[in-house]
Amino acid sequence: MMRVTKEQAQATRRRIVETAAEQFRDRGFDGIGVADLMKASGLTHGGFYRHFSSKDDLMAEATALAYEQLERDTSNKPIEDLLGRYISDSHRDEISAGCPTSALGGGAMRQMEPVRSVFAQGVETWIEMIEKSLDDGNAAIDGDRRAQAIELATRAVGAIVLARAAAANGRLSDEILATSLSRALEDVARID
Amino acid sequence: MMRVTKEQAQATRRRIVETAAEQFRDRGFDGIGVADLMKASGLTHGGFYRHFSSKDDLMAEATALAYEQLERDTSNKPIEDLLGRYISDSHRDEISAGCPTSALGGGAMRQMEPVRSVFAQGVETWIEMIEKSLDDGNAAIDGDRRAQAIELATRAVGAIVLARAAAANGRLSDEILATSLSRALEDVARID
DNA sequence: TGTACATCAGTGAACGCGCGTTCACTGATGTAC
DNA sequence: TGTACATCAGTGAACGCGCGTTCACTGATGTAC
Numbered sequence: 225m226m227r228v229t230k231e232q233a234q235a236t237r238r239r240i241v242e243t244a245a246e247q248f249r250d251r252g253f254d255g256i257g258v259a260d261l262m263k264a265s266g267l268t269h270g271g272f273y274r275h276f277s278s279k280d281d282l283m284a285e286a287t288a289l290a291y292e293q294l295e296r297d298t299s300n301k302p303i304e305d306l307l308g309r310y311i312s313d314s315h316r317d318e319i320s321a322g323c324p325t326s327a328l329g330g331g332a333m334r335q336m337e338p339v340r341s342v343f344a345q346g347v348e349t350w351i352e353m354i355e356k357s358l359d360d361g362n363a364a365i366d367g368d369r370r371a372q373a374i375e376l377a378t379r380a381v382g383a384i385v386l387a388r389a390a391a392a393n394g395r396l397s398d399e400i401l402a403t404s405l406s407r408a409l410e411d412v413a414r415i416d
Numbered sequence: 417m418m419r420v421t422k423e424q425a426q427a428t429r430r431r432i433v434e435t436a437a438e439q440f441r442d443r444g445f446d447g448i449g450v451a452d453l454m455k456a457s458g459l460t461h462g463g464f465y466r467h468f469s470s471k472d473d474l475m476a477e478a479t480a481l482a483y484e485q486l487e488r489d490t491s492n493k494p495i496e497d498l499l500g501r502y503i504s505d506s507h508r509d510e511i512s513a514g515c516p517t518s519a520l521g522g523g524a525m526r527q528m529e530p531v532r533s534v535f536a537q538g539v540e541t542w543i544e545m546i547e548k549s550l551d552d553g554n555a556a557i558d559g560d561r562r563a564q565a566i567e568l569a570t571r572a573v574g575a576i577v578l579a580r581a582a583a584a585n586g587r588l589s590d591e592i593l594a595t596s597l598s599r600a601l602e603d604v605a606r607i608d
Numbered sequence: 609t610g611t612a613c614a615t616c617a618g619t620g621a622a623c624g625c626g627c628g629t630t631c632a633c634t635g636a637t638g639t640a641c
Numbered sequence: 642t643g644t645a646c647a648t649c650a651g652t653g654a655a656c657g658c659g660c661g662t663t664c665a666c667t668g669a670t671g672t673a674c
Contacts, residue, residue: 227636227637227638227648227649228649229636229650232650233650233651236650236651251526252446252526254446255446255526257627257628258628258629259626259628267650267651267652268651268653269628269629269653270630270651271651271652272628272629273630274649274651275650279627279629319525325581329580330520330521330523330580330581331522331523332583332584333580333583334443334444337584340584343582343584344581344583344585344588347582347585347592348582348588370595371595374595375596375599377574378571378575378577378596379567379571379574380574381573381574381577381578382569382570382574382575382577383570385518386517386570386573388521388522389517389521389539390524390536390539390540391524391536392529392533393533393537393540396536397536399566400539403567404566404567404570407563407567419616419667419669419670420669420670421617421669422617422671425617425618428617428618449659449660450661450662451661459617459618459619460618460619461620461661462620462621462664463618463619464662465661466616466617467617470661470662
C-alpha cells in the first residue's frame, strides 16, 4: 500500500483532522505531537506534510472542526437543553468532545494567527447560537437579546472552566456546576 | 561569586518563583522552559535544582503565589471595584499579572497532582473573596451569598476567557467585556 | 577571636529524549496517447 | 480498450533543536574547635 485513491486520501485527511480535534482538546496543543497524532490516525508521521503545511495549520483546521461539531450538537435546541448539556459533569469530564473555547480558548492569545482567528470566529458563532436559542423559545418581546446571549455565554464557559480548575476538589467542582446551572435556568425562566 | 548568603539564596528562590508566576501565566506552562526562566531571573539553568525538585514543583509554587497576589490585590474591595478590575481590557491584555484561573485554569485537569490541588484551592479562595465582598457591602439580608458568589465568579472568569478567545476580533472582544461588566454591575446593584 | 574544614548556591558542559520538519524512496493510481 | 509514463499518498530514516535533568566543579559562607 503506497499511493491510494483520491477519495481515500481525502478520507485520511479528514480522519487526521478529527483525531486532532479530539486530542488537542484533551491534551492541549502542546500536549500531543505530530507523530502521535498520525499514529492515532493509523498512519506514520512522514505523510503528515502531504496534507498540512505545518502543525499550526492543523491546529487551525482542527479547532474549526471542533466549533462545527459544537454547532451541530447545539443548534436548534431550546436554551434550557443547551445550558443543561453545557453546564454538566459529562462536559467537564469529556473534554475531547466538548467546547473548544473552554478547552483551549484561554490560550488563544498565545497562538499564531490562523488559530487566533478561528477562535474569534468560533466565539461569535457560539454567542449567535445562544441568541438564536433565546429567540426561538418565545416570540421576542423584551430586552437586548444579544446582551443576554453574551451573558449566558460567559456564564456557561466560566462554569466549565471553574469546574475544571477546581476538579481536584470534587465536591467544590460539583457545587460550581450545580449552582451555575440552576441559577442560569432560573434567569432564563425569568426572561421567557 | 559562588555560594551566597542564606538570605540571598532565599531571595533568589523567591525571585525565581515570582518570575515563573508571571511567565507561566503569560506563555503557558509549556511555553517557557527552565533555562529561560532562570535566565529571566538573572541566573543560569544549572542552579535550578538547588531550589526545586522539578519543573512541576515550581509550577505548583508559582501558581500558589499567583493566587496569593490575586488575593492581595482583590480582598477588602467593594464588589463593584472587584468586578470592574477583573472584567477589564487591562486584565484581558496583561495576562502575566492577572488571574491564574483564567490564564491557566482551563488546563488544570491536564496537570500532575501538586498543581491540580493548588488550582482547586485557588478557586475556593476566589469564590470566598467574592462572597466576602458581597457581605461587606451591606448587612446581609437576602438569598444565598455563596451561590451568588459562585455565579459572579463564573461570570468574571467566563468574560475574560471569552474576551481572550475572541481577541483576534477586537470589536467582539470589547463587546464581551463591556456587556459582561455592565450586566454584572446591574445585577449586583439589584442584590444590594 | 582566629583557624581549618565542610557545606552548598550557583556555573556551565553534558545527558537522553521527543519535538516539528525534511527527504529519498515505493508503488498503486491517474492520465495521455 | 490497452499501454507507457507521471503523479503523489504514504513510509521510515534522518535533521537540528530545545527540552528537563544530571553532574563535576568553584569558592565564599557557615560551622566546629
